[in-house]
Amino acid sequence: MSLQSVKAFFAEHAPDIEVIETPTSSATVALAAEAHGVEPAQIAKTICLRVGERVLLVVARGDARIDNRKSRDAFGGKPRMLDHEQVAELTGHPVGGVCPFGLATPVPVYCDVSLRAFDKVVPAAGAINAAVRIGVERMAQLVGAEWCDICQDAVDRQGTEAAE
Template structure:
């Protein structure tokens, strides 16, 4: 169902973007980077969090770590990762395949500025064996994402 909701999303909003399906798992940043032949930072990981009373998604570069102080400043409180069952219910995507496309519920999506270090990123596409190649800007536009700065610095150009 999850991969199908992403297929529907792209068919309606961006038919020029192809979903890449692989036989190997891309459930972790390391596996995805190896499978797609990119550096780990180029994998756009989607984190499902609860901040205060809100559930939300943050998409960040694969090698970035969330900065708790920045999260608190951006969202008004501490954030915690959602459990796998809640993630599946809210997004329709299993952990390892979570992406901001084809969501089961209307969740706010935020793209961390760390993604801007790349011309093209590789987020999952609703399954642990699928992904898309997309510019960070287009991903933000298609998902109605807001840009935020919530990651620790990875490199001088990444989160500054």
């Protein structure tokens, strides 16, 4: 059902975009990058968050980490990730196939500015072995996303990783 809802979304809103199904899983950033021949950063991962009573989706580059301070400032509270069951119920997509397309429930979508490092990205497409190649700005436009800046900068990530 989930893959079908994504295919229906693209058939209606962007019939020129093809859903790519792979024979192997692309459920993680590393697997998706390998399956689609791109760097992990070019995978557009979709994260489901709850901030207070609000639920929202954030699409960010595959190697990005959410910065707690930036996200609190942007969303007015501390974000918490939803569990697998909540994600599936909200989006209609299984974890590993979550994307901002063909959602079961209308949810605000935010695209992190980290995505703008790329012309095209590869987000999942409603299944653990499906994705699309899409222009960053077009993706944001198709899903009515607002832009946000909630991920750690590359310099911050390097410092954090070196300290770990």
